[in-house]
Amino acid sequence: MEPFSQRKTHFSLPVDSDFKATEFHPLSSSPPHMLAFHLAWLSLFSCFFSTFSIPPLIPIIRNDLNLSVTDVGTAGIAAFIGSIFSRLAMGPVCDLVGPRIASATVSLLTAPIVLATAFVSSLTSFILIRFLVGFCLANFVANQFWMSSMFSSSVVGLANGVAAGWANMGAGVAQLVMPLLYSLVKSFDVPENTAWRVIFVVPAVFQALTAILVLVYGQDLPCGNYRDSKKTSNKPKDNFLEILFHGLLNYRGWILGLIYGYCFGVEMTMDNVIAQYFYYRFGVNLEVAGTIAACFALTNWFARPMGGVLSDRMAKRFGIRGRLWSLWVVQTVAGLLCVLLGRLNSLGGSVAVMCFFSVFVQASSGLTFGVVPFVSKRSLGVISGMTGSGGTLGAVVTQMLLFSGDKFSTQTSISLMGLMMIVCTLSVSLIYFPQWGGMFCGPYSFGESSADDDYRLLV
Numbered sequence: 008m009e010p011f012s013q014r015k016t017h018f019s020l021p022v023d024s025d026f027k028a029t030e031f032h033p034l035s036s037s038p039p040h041m042l043a044f045h046l047a048w049l050s051l052f053s054c055f056f057s058t059f060s061i062p063p064l065i066p067i068i069r070n071d072l073n074l075s076v077t078d079v080g081t082a083g084i085a086a087f088i089g090s091i092f093s094r095l096a097m098g099p100v101c102d103l104v105g106p107r108i109a110s111a112t113v114s115l116l117t118a119p120i121v122l123a124t125a126f127v128s129s130l131t132s133f134i135l136i137r138f139l140v141g142f143c144l145a146n147f148v149a150n151q152f153w154m155s156s157m158f159s160s161s162v163v164g165l166a167n168g169v170a171a172g173w174a175n176m177g178a179g180v181a182q183l184v185m186p187l188l189y190s191l192v193k194s195f196d197v198p199e200n201t202a203w204r205v206i207f208v209v210p211a212v213f214q215a216l217t218a219i220l221v222l223v224y225g226q227d228l229p230c231g232n233y234r235d236s237k238k239t240s241n242k243p244k245d246n247f248l249e250i251l252f253h254g255l256l257n258y259r260g261w262i263l264g265l266i267y268g269y270c271f272g273v274e275m276t277m278d279n280v281i282a283q284y285f286y287y288r289f290g291v292n293l294e295v296a297g298t299i300a301a302c303f304a305l306t307n308w309f310a311r312p313m314g315g316v317l318s319d320r321m322a323k324r325f326g327i328r329g330r331l332w333s334l335w336v337v338q339t340v341a342g343l344l345c346v347l348l349g350r351l352n353s354l355g356g357s358v359a360v361m362c363f364f365s366v367f368v369q370a371s372s373g374l375t376f377g378v379v380p381f382v383s384k385r386s387l388g389v390i391s392g393m394t395g396s397g398g399t400l401g402a403v404v405t406q407m408l409l410f411s412g413d414k415f416s417t418q419t420s421i422s423l424m425g426l427m428m429i430v431c432t433l434s435v436s437l438i439y440f441p442q443w444g445g446m447f448c449g450p451y452s453f454g455e456s457s458a459d460d461d462y463r464l465l466v
Contacts, residue, residue: 018229026229027159031166039226040157044166046217046225048173050110051150053217054143055177057121057210058086059304061137063182063282063297064189064203068133071200078130080411082137083279087406089141090399097148098392102250105233106156107225110149114218117143122211125204141399143214148395150174152388155380156228161319164330164377168315172307172373178278179304181210186297254389259382262434263375263394268401269431270338270371273345273424275402277368278304280410281361284417289354299358303365310366314373327381327443331435334374335446338432341367345425349418368428372398381440401431 019037020028028040035041061068065079074082093113100109120139127133151167158166188209192202227233254260282300285291291299314337321329344364351357375394382390405427409420439445 022229023159025159027157028229029159029161031158031162031169033169039229042224043153043157043226044170046221047106047110047150047153048170050114050217050221051146051171051174052177052180053210053214054114054117054146055175056181057117057177057214058090058140058144059178059181059278060121060185060207060210061086061124061140062279063185063293063300065283066286066293067189067199067203071203072127072130072133074130074133077412078133079283080406082130082134084403084406084411085134085138086141086279087275087399087403089138090144091396091403093142093145094148094395094399095392097145097395098152098254098386098388098390099251100388101149101152101391102386102388103233105227106149106153107221107227107232110146110153111218111221111225113143113145113149114214114221118211118215118218121214122207124207144399145395147171147174148388148392151376151379151391151395153227155387155391160380161323163380164315164318164322164373165312166315167376167380168318168373169312171376172309172311172315172369175274175307175311175369175372176305179301179307182278182282182297182304183301184209186293190294250386251389254383254386254393257383257386257390259438259440260390260393261397262438263379263382263390264397264400265431265434266334266338267372267375267394267398268404269428270341270368270375271398272401272403272405273341273428274304274365274368274372275399276405276410276424277365279402279406280417284421285354285357288417289357291354299361302358303361306362306365307369310369311373313366314370314375315377316373317370318374318377322377327378327440328446330374330378331438331446334371334378335432335435337367337374338371338435339429341371342425342428342432344368345428346422347425349420349422349425378438381443 018026018040020030020032020040023029032041036045069079097109117140120136124136127136150170154166154170155163185206188206189203192205193199197205281303282296285299286293286296317333318330321333341364344360344367348357348360348364351360379390379394380387405424409415409423415423436446439448441451444450
């Protein structure tokens with residue numbers, strides 16, 4: 008049988024020795040590299056659309072179900088908690104069965120739950136639905152794992168940034184589209200308590216369709232699927248516990264999880280509260296509040312990819328030290344802008360600062376995943392899962408401490424969230440790679456034979 012690694016050696020993009028693309032052309036759909044990219048971001052886009060199709064309708068849902076502010080906050084936390092566990096599990100699953108099967112399975116399993124949102128009738132059912140829908144965001148881990156399997160280290164930061172950034176726009180599109188769909192259905196004299204329920208067929212069907220596309224047209228690796236590679240590989244198979252063990256013992260994964268918790272976690276929190284914030288604080292109507300909230304998320308179109316590009320370019324000049332320093336600077340600026348956002352009292356000023364803040368916080372997410380692929384080759388999925396779970400855990404902690412109940416006003420909570428960002432970002436200074444150094448220290452020289460597989464860069 009022909010070795011798996013030699014089955015296909017001709018690609019439309021230049022590749023390295025592992026057949027990973029060394030160039031990134033987002034306007035191309037050539038298989039397997041760019042086709043995988045488009046399937047990955049579109050599938051995750053649908054999951055973000057599903058998860059954040061509820062927040063812009065909260066004022067309507069709250070009236071229909073007689074929910075309090077605390078009830079809404081609890082439901083928001085439930086959505087994030089569901090995402091934590093699913094993301095953590097998704098990493099090892101990707102290591103074992105590949106990102107294609109893992110991604111499509113999660114989307115297909117959660118699509119009926121999205122549709123079930125139309126049938127909620129109590130606080131308990133609303134919280135349960137938000138918890139279960141949050142599981143679909145585990146697709147983020149498969150998204151980043153897939154890009155790291157398809158693209159070389161020279162462009163992996165860019166590929167990860169664009170794939171996740173374009174996908175994250177799903178939250179913004181949901182903020183914009185769901186209120187418009189609600190108004191459209193209501194214009195046909197459909198009662199309010201029915202109109203908001205009917206429109207959840209849109210995210211449910213969209214998510215299922217993208218999952219089917221991933222299954223039919225997707226490919227795990229440049230030369231085929233995971234199942235084929237395992238059949239023809241001469242390497243001993245790593246079992247689940249071994250993969251998990253090596254990932255969990257790598258302290259860099261825990262630090263990146265904390266950092267991601269206060270960039271992407273903050274972004275998720277803002278997606279959850281920003282429409283309500285402008286609706287109640289400045290008295291704008293539902294459509295205007297949704298449009299403003301959409302502006303925050305839609306900057307992902309360029310902001311997160313920009314973080315990936317910055318990470319790659321800084322790495323070319325300064326190595327891993329450039330990736331770490333740029334992450335610290337950009338995320339610290341994002342924290343300062345978040346503090347300022349909570350201190351402003353004018354609508355125009357708040358919208359302007361919110362837009363600048365969104366660019367920096369989303370670029371920080373791209374910069375974080377510009378580091379992730381270099382932490383562990385053997386347990387890449389686990390490290391991706393740890394980092395991704397850290398993002399949602401940060402959102403849970405922030406939501407519980409600052410946005411649940413009435414202990415703080417929303418504007419005060421936003422400023423405090425910015426301070427938490429600044430403090431937690433300091434931990435990036437603790438990341439050190441023996442071969443490449445850290446923010447303040449150079450590399451530690453040692454022989455090739457002593458380099459452990461878990462520390463090897465993907466080059």
